Amino acid sequence: xxxxxxxxxxxxxxxxxxxxxxxxxxxxxxxxxxxxxxxxxxxxxxxxxxxxxxxxxxxxxxxxxxxxxxxxxxxxxxxxxxxxxxxxxxxxxxxxxx
Amino acid sequence: xxxxxxxxxxxxxxxxxxxxxxxxxxxxxxxxxxxxxxxxxxxxxxxxxxxxxxxxxxxxxxxxxxxxxxxxxxxxxxxxxxxxxxxxxxxxxxxxxxxxxxxxxxxxxxxxxxxxxxxxxxxxxxxxxxxxxxxxxxxxxxxxxxxxxxxxxxxxxxxxxxxxxxxxxxxxxxxxxxxxxxxxxxxxxxxxxxxxxxxxxxxxxxxxxxxxxxxxxxxxxxxxxxxxxxxxxxxx
Numbered sequence: 001x002x003x004x005x006x007x008x009x010x011x012x013x014x015x016x017x018x019x020x021x022x023x024x025x026x027x028x029x030x031x032x033x034x035x036x037x038x039x040x041x042x043x044x045x046x047x048x049x050x051x052x053x054x055x056x057x058x059x060x061x062x063x064x065x066x067x068x069x070x071x072x073x074x075x076x077x078x079x080x081x082x083x084x085x086x087x088x089x090x091x092x093x094x095x096x097x098x
Numbered sequence: 099x100x101x102x103x104x105x106x107x108x109x110x111x112x113x114x115x116x117x118x119x120x121x122x123x124x125x126x127x128x129x130x131x132x133x134x135x136x137x138x139x140x141x142x143x144x145x146x147x148x149x150x151x152x153x154x155x156x157x158x159x160x161x162x163x164x165x166x167x168x169x170x171x172x173x174x175x176x177x178x179x180x181x182x183x184x185x186x187x188x189x190x191x192x193x194x195x196x197x198x199x200x201x202x203x204x205x206x207x208x209x210x211x212x213x214x215x216x217x218x219x220x221x222x223x224x225x226x227x228x229x230x231x232x233x234x235x236x237x238x239x240x241x242x243x244x245x246x247x248x249x250x251x252x253x254x255x256x257x258x259x260x261x262x263x264x265x266x267x268x269x270x271x272x273x274x275x276x277x278x279x280x281x282x283x284x285x286x287x288x289x290x291x292x293x294x295x296x297x298x299x300x301x302x303x304x305x306x307x308x309x310x311x312x313x314x315x316x317x318x319x320x321x322x323x324x325x326x327x328x329x330x331x332x333x334x
Contacts, residue, residue, distance in 0.1 A: 045264070052216050 001096065006031065006088045008061065012053040013084070016046050031085045047081065058091070066094050102171040105131040109166065109173055111153060111210055112180030113146065114138035116279035117229060120305035121177050121312060122146050128313070131170065135162050135210075136180065153180045153206030154198060163213035172221055175316055176214040178207040178228040178251070183281050185240040196243050203247035208254060211269070215262055224267035225316050228255045232275045235333050236293065248273075252327050259325035268324035272311055275331025276302045298332030 013029055020042075034040045036047055051068045058064045067073070073080050073090065080090035108125045112118035113134025122144055126132045132146035140148055151162040166173060181203045184195040211226055218224025230252055233245040252271050259269040276282065276294045283290075294300055311328055314320055 045261070049219070052219070056216075 002088060002092050004062075005058075005091050005095075006084070008057050009050075009054055009084055009088055009091070012050050012057060013042070016049045016053065017042060019049075020046050029084065031088075032083050034083055035081045035087065036079075037082075051081075054087075054091070058095075062095075064095050066091060103131055105129065106174040107131045107133060107166070107170050107172050108175035108177065109133045109135060109210075109214065110146075110177045110179055111135045111206070113144070113148070114140045116281065117274060117277055117305070117308060118177070118179040119144065121179065121308065124305065124309040124312070125175070125177075130175065133166055133170075135159075153210075154201035156205065156209045159206060159209045160213055163210070163217065167217050173214050173217040174221075174223060175225045175227070176210060176218075177312070178210055178226065180206055181229070181231075181244075181248075181281070183241075183244045183284070185238075185244065185285055187240060188242050191243065199243050199247050203244070204250050204254075207251055211254075211258060215258075215265075215267060218267050219262070219265040222266035224262070224265070225320070226255070226258075226267065226269040227312060227315055228252075228269070228271045230271045230273040230327065232273060232293075232297075232329070232331060232333050234273065235329070238289075238293065256325045256327075263324055268315070268320065268322075270315055270324060271327040272308065272315075273327055273329040273333070274303060274308060275299070275329070275333055277304075277308070278302050298334075299330075303330045 010029065029041055035042060036044065042050065055066055055068055058066045078086065080087050108130040110118050110122045110125065110132060113122045114136040119140060122132050122134050122140070126145040134140050134144070134146045134148045135151045137150065137152055140146065149162045149165060151158040153159060182198055184191065184199060186195070207228060214224065214226060228251050230248045231245070233241045234249045234252060237245060255269045255271045262269065275297055294302065307330055315323060
């Protein structure tokens with residue numbers, strides 16, 4: 001399941017970065033790519049779009065209703081949005097349980 | 099089963115009476131598929147889909163939008179109209195009234211806008227029109243909480259306008275002056291008359307005054323009009 005979630009997250013990140021840059025630049029991302037802060041591959045608005053798209057994709061592709069913008073996600077330490085890996089782990093935890 | 103529609107979808111909160119009902123009728127006549135959200139059932143002759151939702155309950159609002167997304171797959175217009183008013187000196191205003199006004203007028207509008215934006219961004223088009231009141235400018239005694247919620251909505255609309263403009267979504271406020279609603283009639287008659295007489299444009303506004311602005315904001319002419327507060331009645 002984690003591999004499917006990873007693919008879904010990466011797909012949405014690539015799509016949003018590509019949209020942001022009018023499809024001109026193919027983004028290079030890895031599972032450890034930071035999603036915000038220093039070295040982030042995306043800006044804050046793109047992260048917002050990715051979160052909404054990932055929630056949407058999880059519902060349409062896996063029929064899983066997951067909220068990535070609730071208090072638990074926002075205030076959790078370390079943040080689930082630190083990197084692609086932490087985000088994927090967090091989603092898997094929400095779906096499968098800790 | 100998903101029933102994706104080619105018709106433009108407009109959501110109106112507080113659709114069962116007053117301004118919300120008038121706006122819903124107008125949008126329906128303008129070939130919008132209107133989805134009305136309210137606690138009370140609208141009149142049978144309104145050509146709209148009705149979803150029961152309590153605007154003081156965030157989960158209820160989110161569920162309503164989930165249903166709209168599943169059924170229609172799009173939201174083009176959101177009119178955040180639902181509001182409650184208890185005009186009273188604060189010292190004798192009940193906690194229930196205070197919470198009701200904050201939850202309905204502010205939190206309800208914020209949650210509805212959030213859910214609408216998530217759907218609107220897919221089509222890179224959306225119009226959010228938040229209904230406000232002359233109370234934010236006139237600051238009448240008794241309206242401290244009501245006016246505070248509406249002022250908050252005006253600020254909310256202005257800031258979210260910046261957040262979503264690049265997604266093709268605009269957010270504006272239409273501030274209505276004296277409109278003949280149950281809410282307005284619930285106020286003291288002499289006080290109401292004094293307010294009306296003191297307006298730069300004295301008298302009640304009609305539904306056409308409201309929908310003329312609404313039509314403009316929804317049209318392509320309104321593509322770049324965002325973060326604005328448009329006040330009826332000549333109030334500034």
